[in-house]
Amino acid sequence: MSDVLLRAENVGIRFGGLQALEALNLTVHDKELCCIIGPNGAGKSTFLNVLTGTLRPTTGSVRFLGHDIGGLPLHRIARLGIARKFQIPSVFPSLSVEDNLKVARWGAPSPARPIGELLDLVALGNRAATLAGGLAHGQKQWLEIGMALAIEPRLLLLDEPTAGMTPQETMATAEMLLRLKGEFSIVAVEHDIRFVRALNCETLVLHQGRRLRSGPFHDIEADEMVRDVYLGRR
């Protein structure tokens, strides 16, 4: 657990007059799973955009394996080994499920997992020839996770992976992530407390762009302040 994969230090970002993030720190170790939670507008997606290098922080820095990734082109960041699943399922609708995964593999510096294994991992083995645009919402989300896996990431960043999923699909996604946990680091931004509870991992709670609490999920869940924030009492 000692080798640090991603280190965000003193990250702050300003959009005009709005301080969207302030003085955030996050360290992700190799093969670690962690979650970022918080109410709507807490800055979760903004923080994830900073972690993926899409947004350049106004203050502080994000280093991945020692490289500063702020402002690098997207494809270079992907090739360093950072995969990302977007909040809105963004698969390629006019390509088949199999071609979606192929395109993902072609982008990787050294793809290892064969297409068949990827299809099985995301439970789409019998839909390989289907156009991705015709998949159900939950299946699109899984396909996108499969595409992220295809590039053999060191770090997988998930932006609300269970958005719009049924409770059963949410639990299946949590199991999928727990199975993958030992292979690479995963950072998930989530809204759905049941999902985070199922993952039961290190959790960072954001509120109004700042760190509210961080620690193992069972401590977080018991915290009075976190409950207040989530219930809108503060």
Next chain:
Amino acid sequence: MIARDRNWLLVFAVCAALAIVYPLFADGYQLTVIRDALIFGLFAASLDFFWGRTGILCFGHAAFFGIGGYIMALVTLNDAIPFGSLLGIAGAIAGAAFVAAIIGYFLFFGGIRGSYFTIVTLAMGVICQQAAISWSSVTGGDSGLIGIPPIEFDLGGTHVDLSQDLPSYIFVASIVAVVVLALWSISRGRWGTVLTAIQDNEVRAAALGHNAPLRLLVTFVLSAAIAGLAGALYVCMAGLVAPDLSGLLLSTEVIVWVAVGGRGTLLGPVLGAIAIQRAQQTISSFNPSLWPLLLGCVFVIIVFVLPDGILSIYARLKSLFKGGRQAQ
């Protein structure tokens, strides 16, 4: 996917067979008409390779056709340059590719896409035509350059002379066949699949490690290079080059050919170019002012009724019958 590839090859084979037997039934004049139409077909295929795979419309593709034409004319009209025909063709391809690379670099890496790209390339075409008119000491101004010699070169000991109708027809038809086949194999494989992905969602493709702007740029440059080749072939066959060859009208016509023939099929645009030019000659011969009106109507009808072009008629009929059977 496999069935679609097989159908494409079948249509290609039928077209190639027709092109081979055509000289047996046609006189010299008819051969030159089809030959010139084939060159414009190659030009249409070049636009389709870019527009059909990326979904980005270039509204100034005639600029590359014209650049290729002028370079070919200037090289072959200069007696001091040896191997004029071959160097001219190489120069035409390189010149068009170079201009596309410069313009494309700023547009693609600057994040210009969609209609903005179309508008900028529209301006590019107008600028090229104006330059051809105004730079009269080199380009011959409005009247252009005349007396461009036919293509002539030595290939492995045999002397190739394309001043006659039949050899020039065979030469052009072979080039069109080879280029269309090559473009098709590029666009159905990995290159084309990634381009489709970029068209669907460029940010996603980039987040998977694909350098989208670079891939779009290379496709654009390749497309322009082939347009330049078509321009070079055309001026040698016609014997003259004029500012119209890089003008807005030709840029528009090539879009109509591609749309009518079927965007993304590569073969459809070639057939569309031939069919529309044949129709143009027939109709203009009895009433010249009727043609633009008819062309406009045909274009509108195609866009509404057959948005995938004339090649899609068969597939549409098939799905119609299939749908009928399922309903029963």
